[in-house]
Amino acid sequence: MTQTQRNRLIHTLSLSASKTADGFLDAKLVLSWLMSTLGAPSALIGLLVPIREAGALLPQLVIARVMAGWAERRWMWALGAFGQALGALVIGAAALLLEGTAAGIVICAGLAFAALSRAVCSTSYKDVLGRTVPKAQRGSVTGLASSVGAIAVVAFAALLIVGAERMAIVLAAVFGAALFWMIASLTFTRLKEDPAETEENPAPIAFLDTLRAAPALRRFIAARAALTATALAPPFLVTLDRAGSESWFSGLGALLLASAIAALISGWAWGRVSDHSSRQTLAIAGAIASVTLIAAVFIRVEIAAPLAIFAIMFAHQGVRTARSTHLVDMAAEEDRPAWTAVSNTVIGGVLVLGAGLGVLADNAGTEVTLIVLSAMAALGALLSLTLDEVQTKTD
Incomplete structure (x- = not known):
């Protein structure tokens, strides 16, 4: 086995395990329930x-500055994954030992710690991926891991559908x-x-300077911001479904199964398509x-x-795979940490503002909110077509 093949296998195994854990600890569905x-x-x-979402994105400018002093950045990702494990243990302990407000506070605290740890993983992963896996194979690695990790979540969802002791199943997850x-x-x-170049006293990432100097990054962030509609929409689809529906489609297991x-289905396919053209993948998903x-x-x-829940999850997977592939392929090696951190910080702010959609739904209705999100997704698709074809560029 060559070093490239070995690295691809390790990426796939690690990311599959991480994505399985993500599915088991889904904040929108599992933790809400x-x-x-x-x-x-x-x-x-x-x-x-x-x-969960903003906590994993907003700290990344600070984390990227710390990472600049690390030569072997796989250790940062490993540390972040271990931190997420500790956060999950706190959540599980709270569910076993507490109730009511106390349980809610401790679960939120555990989730916050897990989200901060996830920020460490997110900031470091694209840099490590870009230096250990060739360009034309990166989307396939992340896409395959998504599919492999989803198999465990399908089994979890099936248990929730047929099992009587749902609390025990959720705690086990x-x-x-x-x-x-x-x-x-x-x-x-x-x-x-291979060790990366390091800075002993790295300067803070110049947020505005980075955006001003990189028009390609600005266009990418604009498209990605509009495509956050795919992440924000599922709770409103669930709300729409619950209105007068008592079928099995409304249960926690069925929603997880659809996701x-x-x-x-989409993970491997989106990965292959994004390796060919990540900008077109973003546009299609939008x-x-x-x-x-x-x-x-x-x-x-x-x-x-x-069907709508399935389709929006399918589209969201396409956005997630393509946005990662596009940023890694677009940025030069020395720019990846800063560009990743700046992009994720902006998107974290957008997701915080997305909380206002709940106010819109309360006042104007779920249907109006979904129409707004549809318009956002359409805008994201159009903006994606303005991006460069980065897969035709050489490293």
Whole structure:
């Protein structure tokens, strides 16, 4: 086995374990259900997604500055994965020992720690991937890992659908997430990585200067910001489905199953397509999301809601795979940490502002909110077409 093949295998195994843990500890579905069952107040439940998403993105400028002093950055990713395992253990302990507000506070704290640890992983991963896997193979690695990780989540969802002891199954999944992150952490340390150039006293990343000097990065961030519609839409689709629906499609297991099957089917395919053209992949995924959200508003039959959830998860997987591939292929090696941190910081702010969509839904209705999100996705698709074809450029 060549070093490149070995590195690809380690990336796939580590990322598969991490994505499995992500599915087991899904903030939008699993943790919301868990906190609701434990009697936590709605205000705390409403903080889960902002904590999870923004907490993983906003600290990355600071983390990127720290990373500049690390020569072997696989250790940062391994440390971040281990931190996520500790956060999952805190959440599991709270669910076992506490109830009500106390349980909600501790679960949110555990999730915040896991989100900060995830920020370490996110900041370091693209840099390590870019230096250990050739350009034409990077999307395949992340796409395959998404599909492999989804298999475990399908099994989890199936257990929730047919099992009677749902709380026991969810608790087992929470502690299982901790185990998978520990496995991912240990596996990633085996990666063969050439030392990166380091800075003993790295200067703070000049946020505005980085944006001003890189028009390609600005266009990418604008497209990615509009495509956050694929991440923000699922809770509103669930709300729309719950209105008068008592079918099995509305259960936690069915929602997880739709998400996992979408990841399983789309992960490898999106990876291959994004290796060919990440800009076109972003545009296609945005178009799918836009059409799906409009259809969910105007086609009101029972089967439409689960199909919409599947389609939006499919589109979201395409956005996630293509945005990672595009940024890694677009940025020069020395620019990747800063560009990743700046991009993720902006998107973290966008996701915080996305909390305002809940206010819009309360005042104007879920349907209006979905139409707004559809327009955002369509805009993201159009902006994606303005990006460069980075796969035709050489490293």
